[in-house]
Amino acid sequence: MTRTTAPREGGRWIQRWDPEDETFWRESGERIARRNLLYSVFSEHIGFSIWSLWSVMVLFMGPGYGIDPAGKFFLIATATCVGALVRIPYTFAVARFGGRNWTVVSALLLLVPTVAALVVMEPGTPYGTFLAVAALTGVGGGNFASSMTNINAFFPLRKKGWALGLNAGGGNIGVPVVQLAALLVIATAGAGHPRLLLAAYLPLIVAAAVLALVRMDNLAPVRADAGAVREAARQPHTWIMAFLYVGTFGSFIGYGFAFGLVLQTQFGRTPLQAASMTFLGPLLGSLSRPVGGALADRFGGARITLAAFVAMAAATGVVVLASVRESLPVFLAGFVALFALSGAGNGSTYKMIPGIFHAKALARGLEGEEAAAYGRRISGAAMGLTGAVGALGGLGINLVFRRAFQDSGSGTAAFVTFLAFYAACCAVTWAVYLRRPRQQTPAAPGAPGAPGTTAKAQLTSV
Template identity: 60%
Template sequence: MTSATTPRRPGKRWIEHWDPEDTAFWDNGGKKIASRNLWFSVLAEHIGFSIWTLWSVLVLFMGPEYGFSPADKFLLVSTPSLVGGFLRIPYTLAVAKFGGRNWTIISAGLLLVPTILAAVVLRPGVPLWVFLLVAAIGGVGGGNFASSMTNINSFFPERLKGAALGLNAGGGNLGVAAIQIVGLLVISIAGPSAPQIIFYLYLPLIVVAMTCAALFMDNIADVRTEGNAMREVLRDKHSYVMSFLYIGTFGSFIGYSFAFGLVLQNQFDRSPLQAAQVTFIGALLGSLIRPVGGWLADRLGGAKVTLWTFLGMAAATVLCILASTSDSLPLFMTGFIGLFVFSGVGNGSTYKMIPAIFRTKALTAIAGGEAQETALRRARRLSGALIGIAGAIGALGGLFINLAFRSAFTSTGSGVPAFVSFLVFYGLCFVTTWAVYLRGPIVRAANEQRTALAGAGI
């Protein structure tokens, strides 16, 4: 077996040969290397998510003395979501250009910029446009997710991708809950006038993430953009379908993470401390259950899990509507946290679907006579490209959710119109998942293909 640590490019930490589908390769060192890269990728991505959602916490510190309306605050928390979504495509390409380890170091270092700027500008009297600019720079934290997922996707074999990507994404998503818990502790102990403590905690953590990536992560030489993978994958209809579905899962998770505290303040007149006491619960549960979504997808099929996820999200949305109209905070909390939980499961299952789609296409090509190594390499390249595209478009769902809440509260003083629009959207996602991936003829064709490939020993 070729050594998994033989350098191909100048410099250290480049892996020349990487074939996780080879059981002997995986058992003789590949698994250990992949696991090490996974955990340090999780660390960097975790902190990236925290900085991306920093403003969902900082707005809780912005009292009447700042002079901002609820609409202004919803606009403020929408801005990093928008920028982070657009950055995910170049961040995906950066893995191939610079190497997964190298880009993790760079992308973690970039988190220092919005954190330092936020520490400088966060005080009453600063105009809204300055806050919006700094929040936009904070969008760099959203790009980390796409590069991290693209990198880890290359390390693991198909049979373990659902669990590995679920752990990577779930550990990253925990950064949302982590910074909300930090915000709660700061407000509870030091009061709403001491947000600078948050910056003092996170600046050294960013440096730790950079250092760990430099010392313990690796680059895979074969992970590179061949013939413009982004352009190639955009010719596949599944790219558009999966991006649409990811708006419903990840877009919901990140959008609700930004909005939860503001919705509680405006819908149920909660104080900043009261809002902070519960906002982290949804993000925490949604993050923790994301690996379960990947695990279930590995065993039951990503499309089946995703289908039931959207049904659960629709039911939770109905609870939120009923709670809002009846002014029931306990019922609202149940429904809203249900949205986090189901979106977390869906995050894991939809990301499992992406490599599975291209793996199936590769097996079909192999059965038709194409070289196995060529077909599987193309599958990894295209699935990595689609992870970046779907991640970028899905993140924009966070923007849409916050703009919907902004419009609803501005026009009616209630979040009900926004929830109704979300309910309709989840219905469309449910129908799309069933129509594209679970209709009878498609299932029968997939089963026949798997039987033929198994008979051929593939």
């Protein structure tokens, strides 16, 4: 990660950064890292709120808008899709421009979809225009990838689960916050005033950009590294973790976007009733994410991830039963449990990524700072790819819901599909990261990607 190129100067660039050095961390590193984490969380929080705007805008869209449930699901699916795709360039923008600099730019970009929605949000607007504006909100989804890559570089390996979980959880909580804000608008002004919600976010976006400008830092050792991206893309573990992240984060964001619309469509809730229920699940999912990261720091990410998937499968079984019997209380209990469990799984899966690539470095024969640097370099690139693919899981959830409601008017078939997917996630987590090898064959020192069980044994501890 550290290269012998001309130093970056000015604009709050930090030239030396070695969080694995305990003296450096104690004397100055921890204070700086925590300060950057705080303002990263705020900016990412606003980004998630803007990304999930259409999960609540559809609640304002009554009969006068002329859009059926399938059309509304496609609006939120469009926002999810674009948010997933922009995560890849956002990840690499941190190394190109600096974490603090890109946080400022990415925050200001949130003004574009917010102002656009302010202009078009009224009956009579063409559906294609709504689709275009929903797509613009995808820039809020990109904020997550750049923020996680940036914070990953600030913290030592032993603190990454907690730091990444807190950063992501604080960002994820933007979903229930925008839903609570929508509830307040609908309860006080009525479902005909979506512009009040949009206007409230404009000063918050500006505040996020200004605070990042004056309080955050860039890390000079973090540099654009196309080789790291190529190497991460060649690593099977990158795509295995992307698959698992589809199950955790894909579930969180997909359910977060669709929850209110499912309540309206399947259970006949009014906009006010739906809005009063939707925030609880995403809130618990956001709060449980740092808990999952902290548990992963203590017990191992793979163990917590497997436990989360087993419990998610059980909760999905409850939701299927409630959907068949049309029991709203049981449905809500199962759905809220799904949110909380997916949040914990989010924290544990992201903890696994730096641990996996640190273990790979050790298997290559690297030691100390050299191993830590390799792990940071590859895990940062892998996080961008994993985050993008994982967010596409949210797109899949919304499209599966759309098809289920088109075919039967119920989400039961969709939940059965999700149950099967969680079973597959359980199997992959156990087989790759928890099943102990039968024989102990040490990897050859320094051999790239040596397949011996020294590496396998190390991976079972991530």
